[in-house]
Amino acid sequence: ILNVEQSPQSLHVQEGDSTNFTCSFPSSNFYALHWYRWETAKSPEALFVMTLNGDEKKKGRISATLNTKEGYSYLYIKGSQPEDSATYLCALHNYGQNFVFGPGTRLSVLP
Amino acid sequence: SQTIHQWPATLVQPVGSPLSLECTVEGTSNPNLYWYRQAAGRGLQLLFYSVGIGQISSEVPQNLSASRPQDRQFILSSKKLLLSDSGFYLCACKGQGSSYEQYFGPGTRLTVT
Numbered sequence: 507i508l509n510v511e512q513s514p515q516s517l518h519v520q521e522g523d524s525t526n527f528t529c530s531f532p533s534s535n536f537y538a539l540h541w542y543r544w545e546t547a548k549s550p551e552a553l554f555v556m557t558l559n560g561d562e563k564k565k566g567r568i569s570a571t572l573n574t575k576e577g578y579s580y581l582y583i584k585g586s587q588p589e590d591s592a593t594y595l596c597a598l599h600n601y602g603q604n605f606v607f608g609p610g611t612r613l614s615v616l617p
Numbered sequence: 618s619q620t621i622h623q624w625p626a627t628l629v630q631p632v633g634s635p636l637s638l639e640c641t642v643e644g645t646s647n648p649n650l651y652w653y654r655q656a657a658g659r660g661l662q663l664l665f666y667s668v669g670i671g672q673i674s675s676e677v678p679q680n681l682s683a684s685r686p687q688d689r690q691f692i693l694s695s696k697k698l699l700l701s702d703s704g705f706y707l708c709a710c711k712g713q714g715s716s717y718e719q720y721f722g723p724g725t726r727l728t729v730t
Contacts, residue, residue: 540719549707549721550661595661597719599711603649603668604676605719607661 510608512596518614519586526582527611529596534559534574537603541570541581542595544610550595553581586615619644621722623708629728636681636695638725640708643689650691651709651719652683661707667691703729 511530519525529539538557542550554563559574567584583590593610600606620643630636642648652664663676665683673683680699684692691708705726711719 544661547705547726549724552718552720555718599719602674604666604674605651605663607663609660 510596510598510606512594512608512611514611515609516612516614518616521586521588521615521617523586523615524582524584525586525613526580527594527613529579529581529608531577531598534577535601536598537601538599539572539579540597540599540605541579542597544593544595545591546593553594583613586613588615588617591615619648619710619720621708621710621720623706623722623725625725626723627726627728629730630698631730632700633697636693636698636702636727638693638706638708638727640691640693640722641689642691642710645689645710645712647688647713649711649713650685651711652691652693653707653709653721654704655707656701656704665693698729700729703727 513528538555540555541553543553544550554570556572561572563570569582572579581594591614593612595610596608597605622641624639649668651666654662654664665673665675667673667685670685670688681695705724707724708722709719711717
């Protein structure tokens with residue numbers, strides 16, 4: 507069973523700080539890696555889908571990279587804003603079409 | 618772009634009662650469909666997924682079941698609810714292919730009393 511880990515579990519930063527967190531996995535044998543932004547009582551919002559080693563994706567102040575050889579993906583947020591506060595989920599999409607989610611990183615951006 | 622509908626938005630049911638949650642998708646055809654649950658204080662857990670009509674894969678053994686009677690309809694059911702079935706249930710949809718994003722519905726908050 508593929509195990510997806512995320513670190514840190516939670517993170518507090520000041521408004522304007524840049525931050526990053528990690529998704530790690532033991533195997534490169536998966537279809538794609540997904541990042542989501544999840545606010546309490548709402549549905550997860552898709553951020554990025556990455557499939558290839560070395561992939562880099564960017565959306566506004568948020569970007570992500572994928573290293574399948576060493577088994578990790580980084581999510582970066584530049585100039586954090588209070589509205590960035592949420593839980594960020596990483597998920598692996600397996601060849602069997604199921605998804606395995608990590609436990610998430612809870613980000614709080616303090617004004 | 619696809620739209621995912623889930624109903625009801627909230628539900629309070631007694632232990633032992635049946636359950637039926639419905640999810641329908643618009644704007645896409647032949648999607649992969651998923652049911653997830655978030656229990657209190659826990660992460661997102663995949664319950665079932667379907668790659669086509671009548672094709673259901675179960676990820677976690679439990680007293681829930683799923684059915685896909687039509688291409689864009691996914692139903693989560695139970696004959697007798699347990700207290701541990703309480704949680705936030707999300708339906709998700711994804712196009713075929715590795716590069717497609719997975720989109721989530723608005724969710725159903727189920728409380729079993």
